[in-house]
Amino acid sequence: MPAHPLAARLIPWYAREKRDLPWRAPGFGAWGVLVSEFMLQQTPVARVIPRLEAWLERWPTPAALAADAPAEAVKQWANLGYPRRALWLHRAAAEIRDRHNGVVPRDVDALLALTGIGDYTARAVAAFAYGDRHPVVDTNTRRVIARAVHGRAQPAAPSRRDLDDMAALLPVAEAEAAVVNAATMELGAVICTARSPRCDECPVRDLCAWLNAGRPETPDLRRRQAKYEGSDRQARGAVLRALRDGGALPQEAVLPDWPDALQRDRAILSLLDDGLVETEDGVLHLPRS
Template sequence: MPDLAAPLIAWYRENARDLPWRHPQFGAWGVLVSEFMLQQTPVGRVIPRLEEWLARWPTPTALAGASPADAVRQWANLGYPRRALWLHRAAVEIRDRHHGVVPRDVEALLALTGIGDYTARAVAVFAYGDRHPVVDTNTRRVLARAIDGRSQPGAASRRDLATMSAVLPTGTAESAVFNAAAMELGALVCTARSPACERCPLAAHCAWRAAGFPDTGDARPRQARYEGSDRQARGAVLKILREADGHEAALDGVLAGWPDARQRDRAIDSLIADGLAEAIDGMLRLPR
């Protein structure tokens, strides 16, 4: 494996964005909330919502004492609102199982609702400074190009963790910086569509560059168009319920003018199935 650590860490120290969750005093709860919010959501949309969330619920115990409906309303338009429910459930579990303290152990983190391999390791590394491989979409792209010589990564797998482990510095502090640096490089330079290879600190080590930048295909799953989709209908229903501010809405009146009545009904049924809405005596409301 090429030694990527030195040039990448040096680049990161000069070019890293000043993001709130990178501040030493931000704390494990802040890191955990930020990781929930950042899933498939741009940084610019997350930062103001994160600040509002932590001002309202500065600890897991504070959020655990609120209702699921409060969490969904506070999530606002971040998208994928099940994350709000999962974060609320995780807060309850942290309060009840860990005395209100976000756990440090990866296995304990994985046992919390809504937390997978990436988030568990991200909290352990970025909040507590432990040595683990952290692999997100940006990191996978950097590894695919620099090490495997591919234009895009393949489907996510456990192999990604093994690859990252193989290039991770042995020092605990350096490994945490390297994890963050790989993510930052993928976000700012080694981007999916227009990589700025002339500015890349790994150019001299990159297998994809050495091979002449071949197009090796793109197996990444494509997200369905939002406009006109069931996701848009779900979002419209949730917006109505959030704006009801704790009150119920007449079930037959929710999105009554939606152009596709069957899509409207699917949206409501799926929200109920996901626990994001409750239908009671012909009325619809956020979960309580």
């Protein structure tokens, strides 16, 4: 069976143009790929790279991470954002140690069963670390398919059908399938970008349904991001930063000057609920177990 026309264009383009990213190095390892995917969830590549290197130097295996306290993971996560990911990565490491003899699983269902791993990350690990043939769908993929295949300016709401759309592009051969997954993401990241797509440099421009239709504006069905300034999320971030920087603190010493004391207390309660913070005799600290 001949390759899908889009795949036939993406493969040589990717071979020529792909960025030299750490997790693409041969032999980077499944643990490294897994950590990179956790960090890359909603966080830009440029901010991940230095944190990833430091993380893997400190914890070269899942067992090494699991042997440390979750507080250490949260501190090492620093300002990458969404610190629940640090906690979940620590939990996943313990699950890998306990259920999989310390080896990152290859099976998608086993990966999906790990804390903090969903449809994207499970298939990304299976495809990029182990070379298996699975559709890998991230926000870049969904935008590329929306435009090139469906002729829409923006993707619709995420759906399980996205996996079928991507599967339709994959060559039969496993190694080539992994390349097409990576190349589709790469195209979305560097050419078919959200705001100002560089269609004149696109390797699939003559095949693109959206470009051929004259780049029509289509209804934007994406969810808007809530305002951050003044939000509970901002308060949570400030509380956690105080505990990362200051160690254990009596509750009344956490953000004493925060403009909205009720919001601060609400943030502390939700952090306790998430397990990102623990309390002992009125003293707050990062989780020790």
